[in-house]
Amino acid sequence: MKLPGEDRVLSPHTGYTRDHWVAVADGLLTAAWRWATPGGARLDLPGPPSGSGVRSDGLEGFARTFLAAAFRVAGEDGKDPHGWLERYATGLDAGTRSPGRDDAESWPVIADRSQPMVESASIALGLRLTRPWLWDHLAPTVQDRVEAWLRGALRHVPAPNNWYLFPFTVAGFLSAVGRADAETSQARERALELLEGWYHGDGWYADGDGRAFDHYNGWALHLYPVLDAHLARESTHFGPRLREHLESFALWFGGDGAPLHFGRSLTYRFAAASAVGLGAVTGHTPLRPGVSRRLLSGALRYFLDRGAVDDRGLLSLGWHGPHAPTVQHYSGPGSPYWASKAFVCLLAPPDHPLWTSTEEPAPSETADTVLALPAAGLLLQSTHDGVVRLHNHGSHDVKPHQAESAAEDNPHYGRFAYSTRTGPTARDNPADNHFAVVVDGVRSVRRRIHPLGAGQGDGWGWAASWHRPVFGHGPATVPGLRVESVTVVRGRDELRVHRVLGAPPGAAVEQTGWATAPGESVLRPLSGWTGQDEARAPHGTAFGSWVSLPRLTADVRGTGVFTALAVLGTESEHPVASATTEAVEIGWPDGFAVRIRFEPLQVSAVSLSREGVRA
Numbered sequence: 001m002k003l004p005g006e007d008r009v010l011s012p013h014t015g016y017t018r019d020h021w022v023a024v025a026d027g028l029l030t031a032a033w034r035w036a037t038p039g040g041a042r043l044d045l046p047g048p049p050s051g052s053g054v055r056s057d058g059l060e061g062f063a064r065t066f067l068a069a070a071f072r073v074a075g076e077d078g079k080d081p082h083g084w085l086e087r088y089a090t091g092l093d094a095g096t097r098s099p100g101r102d103d104a105e106s107w108p109v110i111a112d113r114s115q116p117m118v119e120s121a122s123i124a125l126g127l128r129l130t131r132p133w134l135w136d137h138l139a140p141t142v143q144d145r146v147e148a149w150l151r152g153a154l155r156h157v158p159a160p161n162n163w164y165l166f167p168f169t170v171a172g173f174l175s176a177v178g179r180a181d182a183e184t185s186q187a188r189e190r191a192l193e194l195l196e197g198w199y200h201g202d203g204w205y206a207d208g209d210g211r212a213f214d215h216y217n218g219w220a221l222h223l224y225p226v227l228d229a230h231l232a233r234e235s236t237h238f239g240p241r242l243r244e245h246l247e248s249f250a251l252w253f254g255g256d257g258a259p260l261h262f263g264r265s266l267t268y269r270f271a272a273a274s275a276v277g278l279g280a281v282t283g284h285t286p287l288r289p290g291v292s293r294r295l296l297s298g299a300l301r302y303f304l305d306r307g308a309v310d311d312r313g314l315l316s317l318g319w320h321g322p323h324a325p326t327v328q329h330y331s332g333p334g335s336p337y338w339a340s341k342a343f344v345c346l347l348a349p350p351d352h353p354l355w356t357s358t359e360e361p362a363p364s365e366t367a368d369t370v371l372a373l374p375a376a377g378l379l380l381q382s383t384h385d386g387v388v389r390l391h392n393h394g395s396h397d398v399k400p401h402q403a404e405s406a407a408e409d410n411p412h413y414g415r416f417a418y419s420t421r422t423g424p425t426a427r428d429n430p431a432d433n434h435f436a437v438v439v440d441g442v443r444s445v446r447r448r449i450h451p452l453g454a455g456q457g458d459g460w461g462w463a464a465s466w467h468r469p470v471f472g473h474g475p476a477t478v479p480g481l482r483v484e485s486v487t488v489v490r491g492r493d494e495l496r497v498h499r500v501l502g503a504p505p506g507a508a509v510e511q512t513g514w515a516t517a518p519g520e521s522v523l524r525p526l527s528g529w530t531g532q533d534e535a536r537a538p539h540g541t542a543f544g545s546w547v548s549l550p551r552l553t554a555d556v557r558g559t560g561v562f563t564a565l566a567v568l569g570t571e572s573e574h575p576v577a578s579a580t581t582e583a584v585e586i587g588w589p590d591g592f593a594v595r596i597r598f599e600p601l602q603v604s605a606v607s608l609s610r611e612g613v614r615a
Contacts, residue, residue, distance in 0.1 A: 001027030001304075001313055011359045014257070016297035018346070018355040024300065025072040025343050026082060031313025032065045032337070033087065039094030040087050041105040043334060045314060050332030052115040059107050061334030062091055063119035063126075068340035070126035075346035078133045085134045088126070092138070096145035110152030113159045115330065120153040121166035121224070122340075124173035128231060129347075135177060147179060154187045160399070161208030162220040164191040172228045195225065201375035203245025211449065212413070213376040213395040214263025218249060218275030219341050227344065230282045239284035246279050247286050248373055248380065250295060254420030255365045255386015257298030261542060262390055262418040264397070264410075266326050267317050268338040269308055273299040277345030280354040289353035290360035296345050298362060308336075315339060319542035325411070325426040326542050364388050364420075368491055370461035377451030379463035381489040387568060388420045391487040391494070393465035394451035406472035409445040416446075416487065416496065417514070419568060423541035425515050425549070430535040432515035432549045433566075435485065435498050437469045437556070438508040439478060444469030452484070452601050460490040460594065462603045478504055486603060488586065488594050493573055494566040495526075495586050499598055503556040513550040514568045515541050521568050523550035526577035526586070528562035530554045 003023050006015030035045050042058025043065060050057055069084040080086075095107040110116045127135050127146075135143065151174075153167040168191035171184035198205045198221070204213055205221040222245055225238040252260045252272070259272035273296045279285030280292040287295075303309075306320040315336035316322045327335075348354040363369065364382040371380040377394010397413045398404060409431075411424035417433040418424070425432045436443040446467045454463035464486040470476050480502030488495040500509060513523030515537055525532060531553035540546050552564055563577040563584055577586045585606070587593035595606045 001031075001309060009358075011293070011297065013294050013359045013361065014297040014301050016301055018350055020297070021300070021343065021346055022072060024304070025068050025346070027313060028309070028315065028337070029065055029069055029082070029084060032061060035061070036087075036091070037094075037104050039105040040091035041095030041107060042091075045333035046312075047317065047333035050115070050335065051329045052332065055102075056108050056115045057332035057334050059095070059116055059119050060332060061337065062088075062095070063122040064334055064337035064340050066126040067122045068337070068343050070129040071340070071343035071346045073133065074129040075349065077349070080133065085130055089134055089138060092123075092146055093142050096142070096149045099149050107149060110149070110156055112157040113163070114156070117153050117156065117158060117163065117166050120150050121169040124150055124170040125227070128173040128176050131177065147174065150174065151183065154183050161212070162216050164194050165220060165224040167191065169224050169228065172232070176232070192225070195221070199241070202373050203241055203243070203247065203249070204373065204376045208399070210397075210399045211377070211395055211451075212263075212397050213378065214413075215259065215265070215268070215272050216263070217245065219268065219271045219338070222275050223278055223341060223344070226278055226282060226284065239282060242275065242279055242282070242284040243286055246275060248371055249275060250287055250291070250363045251369060251371055251380050251382055251388060252390075253295050253299060253362055253364060254382075254388045255362060256420070257300075257302030258420040259299060260388060260390050260418055260420055261319070261423045262392070263395070263412055264328055265331070265338070266319060266412070266542075267331055267336045268341075269303045269315070269319070269336065270299040271339045271341045274341035274344055277342060277348075280352075281344060281347045288360060289357035291362065293354055293357065294359045294362050296342065297359070300342065319423065323542045325539070326423070362386075368459070370456050370459065370489055372454040372456040372461045372463060374451075374454040377449070377454060377463060377465060379454055379461055379487060379489060381461070381494070383492050383569075385569070386420075389489075389494070389568060390418045391463050391489065392416060392418065392449070393454065393463040393485065393487065394449060396447065396449045398448045404447040404468065404470045405476065406445045406447070406470045408447065410447075414446045416485065417494065417566070419514070421543065422515050422568065423543050425537040425541055425547065426539040429537035429539045430512060430549060430551070432512050432537070432547075434510075434512050435483065435496070436510045437478075437481065437483065437500060437503060438510060439471060439504060440474060440506070442471045442473045443510065444471055453603075455603065457605050460488065460592075460605070462486060462488045462594070464601055464603065478502065484598060484601075486596050486601075488596070488603065490588070490592070491573065492567050492569055493575060493588075495563065495575065495577070495594070496566055497561070497563045497584050497596055499581070500556050500560045500562070503558055503560065505557055507556050509554050509556050509560070509562060511552040511562065511564050513566045515547040515549050516568070517544065518548050521550065522566065522571045523552060524565045524571065525552050526563040526565055526575070527579040527584070528554055528560060529564060
């Protein structure tokens with residue numbers, strides 16, 4: 001991949017300009033098209049297949065790279081020096097001649113909850129973006145075949161989450177080219193109806209019924225409706241919601257450009273920045289253009305500099321490079337190309353302020369920041385060294401109709417904390433940032449998270465939740481067993497407070513800290529803990545091939561309260577704590593203190609008494 005020289009005057013933080021984005025798009029497309037079928041209908045990229053099979057994976061490679069080509073050509077007002085659209089036009093013709101046939105070119109048909117439904121949205125959006133230069137030049141018979149294939153998305157049942165926006169997007173394209181009918185109207189109305197029910201406030205949607213808040217909020221739940229309205233030149237309430245989302249989401253990127261390593265489908269990598277680009281393009285953003293470009297280019301460069309593109313020019317399945325624990329069962333070789341959504345920023349022409357303004361620091365680079373998101377049950381904590389931490393007290397992947405199971409432990413949701421510098425340990429290793437109740441030698445996991453509140457003060461913040469520990473062996477739960485948890489942050493300090501209720505005789509508890517190289521994090525007992533050691537995770541994380549975690553242990557019976565200080569980095573302050581089963585008080589050397597009362601939950605700043613911390 002050949003990139004232009006850096007421009008450290010216009011882009012003092014990343015050196016990247018719009019020309020870099022165009023060059024990356026062309027480089028990714030050039031490499032991917034080396035694996036095209038003779039008729040160009042599928043891009044059969046090398047690698048293990050997804051659960052949907054090789055033919056679906058080939059369609060995925062075609063559809064997701066088409067999205068990158070569409071943003072790139074539309075942003076140049078139709079200029080296509082590499083002839084990308086001609087290739088995709090040929091592929092559209094070949095892929096829709098005999099859908100479902102087992103041959104080298106034919107696309108799979110769209111069925112209920114099938115992967116081709118996902119890809120239909122990328123194809124429809126790509127066609128809508130490039131209509132004057134592609135769709136309008138297709139033969140009428142090809143147009144009819146493409147429409148017939150796309151309508152499969154309108155006639156089958158999506159997965160119960162952001163998938164409803166795929167038929168919404170297909171219907172939006174068909175409407176834009178004069179092919180609207182009752183079927184397209186119904187698909188759009190149903191998606192918008194569901195979207196309203198999934199909106200929780202603060203700019204945050206859940207990914208379906210339940211409480212899954214993650215990067216899908218930006219690269220799907222905001223992107224499709226906001227871009228749809230932008231292309232239709234309509235004013236909707238989705239734009240202001242995107243603006244509100246970016247108020248907090250701008251803090252999801254570290255000073256090195258990394259997005260928070262949290263949630264599913266992280267192999268989409270710099271797609272995490274797509275909402276930032278969308279906001280800049282549509283004007284629905286609170287961010288200055290120089291900040292938006294800093295976040296966009298920072299994320300792109302972060303992954304390019306760390307091996308996300310292999311020596312064949314292909315995006316691998318993983319995070320930096322290949323990393324199996326980051327990947328979901330539905331991910332195939334073409335899946336990482338949902339990163340193409342970040343190229344939405346190219347819809348801003350070269351003379352747009354996004355590209356002409358001087359880069360400014362990212363929010364995580366300016367000062368220590370604490371931001372509570374009560375709607376999502378999340379707490380953001382960044383420090384001036386550019387590290388961002390997310391404390392999870394509200395996001396999980398358990399649907400309302402599902403039971404909890406320790407066998408389905410999800411490291412990308414169940415841990416108490418995530419960051420831009422660390423990733424969760426794999427299921428087969430000790431869990432980082434985890435509080436476990438141990439019964440008969442079996443450690444519990446945290447699945448369904450019940451938020452209890454979140455808030456912030458001057459330089460500090462808190463979030464709280466409760467969960468029912470579940471076990472993988474023996475009885476799934478212990479009657480009456482419950483864990484209430486509160487995280488309080490200030491500077492780099494994280495105070496982790498847990499109250500255990502209903503612990504059976506012989507039970508124990510464990511608290512682990514950040515997964516890092518030895519000595520790069522702190523976990524110090526403040527109250528309740530009696531043992532301290534280190535657990536090793538040889539499987540490593542997405543950030544390192546081998547890590548260790550500090551660990552605290554204690555016995556517990558009935559009710560117990562346990563308080564610890566965690567620091568990602570070197571400890572600078574030395575807070576102390578005093579606890580009873582009803583309350584905890586934590587004080588810092590400078591006189592600041594926080595009191596936590598459990599029933600009902602109250603978290604407040606207080607003044608230290610002359611005797612020091614008391615509860």
